[in-house]
Amino acid sequence: MAADERSASVSDDRGGSDGLAVRAHGVAKGFDEGTVIEDIDLNARSGEITLLMGANGVGKTVFLSCVAAGLAPDAGEVSVFGRDPADARENLSFMLQDGMLVDELSGRENVAFFRDLHPRSTDRWRELLEDLAFDTDALDREVGDYSGGMKRKLELAISLSVDVPLYLLDEPTAALDMTTVDRLHSLLDERREAGDAVVMTSHLPVDAQLADRIAFVRADGVVASGEPAALLEGVPPVARVEGLRDGFDELVREGRLFETGSERRGFLRADVDPDAVEERVDRAGTSVRVTDPTVTDLFNYYVHVVDGP
Numbered sequence: 001m002a003a004d005e006r007s008a009s010v011s012d013d014r015g016g017s018d019g020l021a022v023r024a025h026g027v028a029k030g031f032d033e034g035t036v037i038e039d040i041d042l043n044a045r046s047g048e049i050t051l052l053m054g055a056n057g058v059g060k061t062v063f064l065s066c067v068a069a070g071l072a073p074d075a076g077e078v079s080v081f082g083r084d085p086a087d088a089r090e091n092l093s094f095m096l097q098d099g100m101l102v103d104e105l106s107g108r109e110n111v112a113f114f115r116d117l118h119p120r121s122t123d124r125w126r127e128l129l130e131d132l133a134f135d136t137d138a139l140d141r142e143v144g145d146y147s148g149g150m151k152r153k154l155e156l157a158i159s160l161s162v163d164v165p166l167y168l169l170d171e172p173t174a175a176l177d178m179t180t181v182d183r184l185h186s187l188l189d190e191r192r193e194a195g196d197a198v199v200m201t202s203h204l205p206v207d208a209q210l211a212d213r214i215a216f217v218r219a220d221g222v223v224a225s226g227e228p229a230a231l232l233e234g235v236p237p238v239a240r241v242e243g244l245r246d247g248f249d250e251l252v253r254e255g256r257l258f259e260t261g262s263e264r265r266g267f268l269r270a271d272v273d274p275d276a277v278e279e280r281v282d283r284a285g286t287s288v289r290v291t292d293p294t295v296t297d298l299f300n301y302y303v304h305v306v307d308g309p
Helices: 003-013 060-067 107-117 125-131 136-140 148-160 178-193 228-233 295-305
Strands: 020-031 034-045 049-053 075-080 092-095 166-169 197-202 213-218 221-226 238-242 258-260 263-267 287-291
Touching: 020 060, 020 197, 034 049, 034 060, 034 197, 034 213, 034 221, 049 060, 049 178, 049 295, 060 075, 060 092, 060 197, 092 148, 107 136, 107 148, 125 136, 125 148, 125 178, 148 166, 148 178, 178 197, 213 228, 213 295, 221 228, 221 295, 228 295, 258 295, 263 295
Parallel strands: 049 197, 049 213, 092 166, 166 197
Antiparallel strands: 020 034, 020 075, 213 221, 238 263, 238 287, 258 263
16 A cells, blocks of 8 residues: 555544544453453543553453454453454554564564554654664564563554554553653654554553543453543542551551652541641651652552542
8 A cells, every 4th residue: 555545544544523543331351260351441532642550460451452353352342443343453553562572583574574464564663763762783683682671662663653543552661761761752642643542551650641541440440531630630638658657557548558669658538637647746756748649649549549430
């Protein structure tokens, strides 16, 4: 397909009348060992970056695989641009973390292999590797000899060089240093500005700053979703505990304090007066201060503290 024909086709496919790239309702999937995801509801719009966050093993990758037609849901419905995912494969690019590259092939051979698999592949991978500061001399080495960060950069370059209106990215910032994360964010912002949809999973709080919408996923469904600022407003004030922990668990929800370096942080119970907490200092010198929640607190609250869906 010629470049101009490909661009026209992508433009025609993007969004649909309701602007939804992905619509999922009641999606469930399990294997022999049991259910992995259950009752997942999610809408992802064209021209937006949708971020899925959740604990390890909660099924985010399984859900993306259902959207990409790699797996069939056991229950529920998924559509991509209003169609069955199996009929929309040419309109999406799926980067599966640590399950994409062939270790026995060189970097260059991996690029050629995946270019032949997708009808909308382009030569933009070279530019993308340069943007991600990938050492192109390594293209002639076997991928099995790459570091985790090098593998991720190659996976991203291959996936983002496909000219489609939907990108599904599984943990794209894993193993990347912060400079490269910033570069990747710029590349994803370009796709958003072009009107494409990006659905990605992550554990990094910094990725929340890029997203238009975040969905916090648990095994039994999406516990909360919305714009990052609105979700952050729903997080209670945070108690910062410095020093010994004993005697302060009763101040925070579920009695849970999260370790963050030299301090512990927990979410104030609704019946605790923040002004009274500010005065709490015990005999061992442990102090409690109240502060506004951070993006890390946002993750901890919706993933580990709030009630399920």
